[in-house]
Amino acid sequence: MLHIKCPYCGMRSQNEFSYGGDASVKRPELNKEISDEEWDNFVYNRKSLRGKHLELWQHLSGCRQWIKVERDTATHEIFNTYKADEEIS
Amino acid sequence: MQKYSIFNLVKNAFSNHENWDLAWKDPTPKEEYDVVIIGGGGHGLATAYYLAKEHNITKVAIIEKGWIGGGNVGRNTTIIRSNYMHDENALFSEFGMDLWRKMSQDLNYNVMFSPRGIINLAHSDAQMNAYARRGNSMRLNGIDAVLLNREQVKEIIPMADFSENVRFPIFGGLMQPSAGTARHDAVAWGYARQADSMGVDIIQNCEVTGFDVTAGKINGIRTSRGNIKTKKVGLCVAGSTNILAEKLNMTLPIETHLLQACVSEPVKPILDRVVTFGAGHFYISQSDKGEMVMGGDLDGYNSYAQRGNLPTLQHVLTEGIAMMPFLSKLKMLRTWGGIMDMSMDGSPIIDKTHIDGLYLNCGWCYGGFKATPASGWTFAHTIAQDRVHELNAGFSLNRFSTGHLIDEKGLGTKTWIS
Numbered sequence: 001m002l003h004i005k006c007p008y009c010g011m012r013s014q015n016e017f018s019y020g021g022d023a024s025v026k027r028p029e030l031n032k033e034i035s036d037e038e039w040d041n042f043v044y045n046r047k048s049l050r051g052k053h054l055e056l057w058q059h060l061s062g063c064r065q066w067i068k069v070e071r072d073t074a075t076h077e078i079f080n081t082y083k084a085d086e087e088i089s
Numbered sequence: 090m091q092k093y094s095i096f097n098l099v100k101n102a103f104s105n106h107e108n109w110d111l112a113w114k115d116p117t118p119k120e121e122y123d124v125v126i127i128g129g130g131g132h133g134l135a136t137a138y139y140l141a142k143e144h145n146i147t148k149v150a151i152i153e154k155g156w157i158g159g160g161n162v163g164r165n166t167t168i169i170r171s172n173y174m175h176d177e178n179a180l181f182s183e184f185g186m187d188l189w190r191k192m193s194q195d196l197n198y199n200v201m202f203s204p205r206g207i208i209n210l211a212h213s214d215a216q217m218n219a220y221a222r223r224g225n226s227m228r229l230n231g232i233d234a235v236l237l238n239r240e241q242v243k244e245i246i247p248m249a250d251f252s253e254n255v256r257f258p259i260f261g262g263l264m265q266p267s268a269g270t271a272r273h274d275a276v277a278w279g280y281a282r283q284a285d286s287m288g289v290d291i292i293q294n295c296e297v298t299g300f301d302v303t304a305g306k307i308n309g310i311r312t313s314r315g316n317i318k319t320k321k322v323g324l325c326v327a328g329s330t331n332i333l334a335e336k337l338n339m340t341l342p343i344e345t346h347l348l349q350a351c352v353s354e355p356v357k358p359i360l361d362r363v364v365t366f367g368a369g370h371f372y373i374s375q376s377d378k379g380e381m382v383m384g385g386d387l388d389g390y391n392s393y394a395q396r397g398n399l400p401t402l403q404h405v406l407t408e409g410i411a412m413m414p415f416l417s418k419l420k421m422l423r424t425w426g427g428i429m430d431m432s433m434d435g436s437p438i439i440d441k442t443h444i445d446g447l448y449l450n451c452g453w454c455y456g457g458f459k460a461t462p463a464s465g466w467t468f469a470h471t472i473a474q475d476r477v478h479e480l481n482a483g484f485s486l487n488r489f490s491t492g493h494l495i496d497e498k499g500l501g502t503k504t505w506i507s
Contacts, residue, residue, distance in 0.1 A: 018389075040490050044342035045341060047340055
């Protein structure tokens, strides 16, 4: 079982969280000409990396906050967790 | 090639079965091939077989990182069906059903195809209506479908929970009588043996490390066992699709997720159908050895681990026990996981790509095993003729841009939601 450190609540079991997918995907900016390709990349296309993967989770059965988790998709090691609006260097 | 028959079985008995031919060779890679198939799973092996058989292309190599049949073709729950509503999936799968029926004869290898029927249980009036609609769509496409009421289901699977006060009472179900199971390893080995006998090189323990692409054309691949020249490459690598796509600078509408399955200890025959729970995601059948073969949801987050996590297994088996309470008395014998190439609309991709000579076969989600023959057949056609067959025309890569999605389950792009 994964143990995810919620930045608001601390270390909790995976059972309290729900998954939100790749966190590196950015919605195309508003008020700007957007190509079909940009929309495709936002809606459908995913890198689905093997190894370090930055992803969204929601602490659904806890504080209900969305967070970012940096996790290895092959070993499931969790390197770091961030608040959703936190800048990641 | 030595034919497998009762006479050869008896003949070889006299020499203690020590003189059987090897089922396939272990060749060293040649310098050049007409077609290279990457991935020695069910789909890759079937593709090579149909390239040789239907299109007379035998200078073919299958490049496999591990050993053939060690991936999803050996990790699935062996279910074969064509109970789809949308035309693309229905016609493609039904074409495959015909290949399944003939497979043991065709391959001279007993794949133990057992058309025992599949029942999808319904747990509400609304679900009965939805199944009636799906059943009608299937019948319009020439696929057998029978809508069963509660009493009829009870007659077939009396061990399911038909008590009055359960959370998800059984209202009825949709049955496809011609669906069934087959022995998955035999499918891989049968295709491998025949492909090998027609001249296909099956190269195991050979990892693809890169591609030679010049001016939008494929010229060869780089592997851990040297470079191989070829004008045509077919990608059949399921959960590893994104890893190879990255080497080609392609980003695909695919995510890799982990799906678990498990078997119980073997018990006497009790269940002679495939049954799925309609209020969640759980499916069950009984193997010839007596094990209850079960599976259900994805683990729910991107994973390449080929090994599952217990919360999902617990969730899936809770559904199983809700459906068939006797399961709670059984001990678990084995659990395992495989990595799925989950596409963004739940349907596969068999298509050409923007790179000349590179062909793509991926996006099989939960249903890769049953598609093995049809996938191999259509992919071989696509590679040999350099154009898609009408059976896989809908499984195009650009349908995501054009909006022609085949969203069988209506789930949208959150592939981990079931």
